[in-house]
Amino acid sequence: MATLPHRPARRGRSPVPARGGPVGPAGPAGPARPGTVRTAERGHALAFWLFTGPFLAGLLVFVYLPIGWSLWLSLFEARSTVTPTEFVGLENYLTMLSDGDFVRSLGTFTVFALFAVPLTFALSLGLALLVHRIRFMRAFFRSAFFLPTACSYVAASLVWKMSIFNGVRFGLANTVLGWLGVDSVAWLASPDPPWYWLVIVTVRLWLQSGFYMILFLAALQNIPRVLYEAAAIDGARPGWQTFRYITLPQLRTTSSAVILLLLIAAYQAFDEFYNLLDKATWGRPPLVYLYNLALGENQDYGLGSAGALLLALLICLVTLLQGRFLGFGRERDA
């Protein structure tokens, strides 16, 4: 991953060593007997298929086949069936595009990404800086912040919904408000005021920041100390100036990888919305909307597939555009 970009390429990267051991001792020493080479090649081929075979098969069966099937379903009237017979052409696509709720769900995702991406980025970078600087118990803090990553989204959502942000007076958040003399708030009941964003964004921050903190931490540890020494000699003040002109530029590759990963994670938002907002029409990202349409109570696989493909198209488009603007992947050669 992009966390090791500045490490000098001592070895690796070149395709030859990656092929495995025999090249080293046998290669330069002299021509090997043809039989051995063929056996070795066959062995490599076997190993190749052994390693990649299951994944290719999985990819085919669980990814490409469903995509193809979706495409087919999207052209049919497919209610409560995945083997439809009534061809309707592009009708499902037109219905989805004229469906205000679907378009609104795309807006929801955008708002969510606007909140969640910068916040998670800032928090995980902040945590990484703190943990990086700390002199004692560094391993403890690293683990403590990373631990929530191992928690399931569903479990965390339920804790947030049932105990921290439940709407009655003995919920944790409402108890705290009670001390301050403020009335209980029904956090998730209504979109006005939109308190539900607070619940959704905080649960995501808690779950994700630790993971991105580790990525930043790895990158921080890779910044050569000499740069800071040189900066100090040149008169750079420690703190903001050093951070702005040394640390941040050195983290650039990691930063763009983190932003990309965060955006993808935001696109995939499902669990916490699904578990926190029951039968709500607000705060409904596209995946939740499509799930309800196709796999939920409506069982309309035709419409659901059409929506899913439209969404896939959109994601491809945004990823391509992002690659253009952020230049992710070009960094390495610079």
Place this chain on the structure above:
Amino acid sequence: MPAISSREWDRRDVLRAAGGIAALGALTACGSDTGRGGGGSGRPLKQMYHAYGEPGTQQAAQKFAKAYKDADVSVQWIPGEYEKKLFTALLSSDGPDVFEFHPQIHMAHERQIVPLDDILEGVKDDFNEADIASHTIDGKVYGVRMIDDPQFLYYRKSLLEKAGIEPPDTLDGLIEAAEKLTTDKVKGLYLGQTLQPVQNPLIWSTGAELLTPDNEIAYHTDEVVEALRKLRRLYAGKALLKGAPTEHWDPASFNQGLCAMQWCGMWAMPQILEAHGDDVGIMPWPSSGDPKGRPAVYNGGWSAFVSAKAKDVDAAKAFVKWLWIDQKEFQREWCLDYGFHIPPRRSVAAGAEELKSGLAAEGVELFNTAGIFDNPSWTQSMITTLTDVMANAVRDDADPERELDKADKKIRRDLDKIFG
């Protein structure tokens, strides 16, 4: 951090492959856990229930299954969103053979369920007529009613007395009562998180229906729009309990004193009586107050259906006949020993002593006088569409007229697909 070497990559590949194989193994393991307790004899049959809230029900369902000798019946007990899991399971070839649900026309039209007239032969007269009528689609009866569950408002008599109010008989009265009953510790009224359970009663209470007899939209009237506006007023105020940790079907909020009135079902009555004793009354959803308005009770319930994809449809039917038609003792137990449900069969109801006095008798009275049954033409997707109206026009602040217009469009599309 260790340097990247070719040897390391090999090790990673091995780990990855191992992980992949483990994942594949986990996938193939999915679905093999049928919860079958072994024993039994004959063909396997899969029976699916939603998770009932009353303690002891799961064990009872397993006991019934085990007592059946002609097939090896396994019970799948589904907590949480039952409809979604059921619908998805019915698509696969490995779905349940027998399941409980509500009568819905699309399941018959899409040939997901089979008619059960043959096993009901001779006993139809013993069922509540409405229970046969609500399961009749195109002249055939598709399900055997297991339990009837009226839903109504529970209230604490003492709290109403203290506030100096009578049980309200109009929607305005209900809102006013809820406001008067609200203190800093207790909210006036609880209607569930999503308001879905009261969406039909709200419409019925104005005198409107969901659909006309020839399956046209009937819910979109001026009175319904007005009732939605009133409910919005209630929701925006402070009298309604919102964000409670339990849903409307669970009496916990009412029992713990979080609210003075709660919309709940007959099933919860034993638990409620245990918590509050004599201090409980019930009333229907009050009339909207319009000239055609009427009090409304939702007569829900659960029925047994046989999947058209059952490996052996006749064996599945035989099991449904055995359990829900022949075994009257089991039916009595299922209706009365855990929660309270009204037995759909007259011969079983006749012996239901628990329902003949006190609050339970009042529940049966409401079921008979104000109860309205499911309309099989009103499908799950229409239910969801109407729940969206509740979300937008009541929980959010959208204009109910416009929201109903939007719903009309979707529901008309559904009706066109079903009735052409």
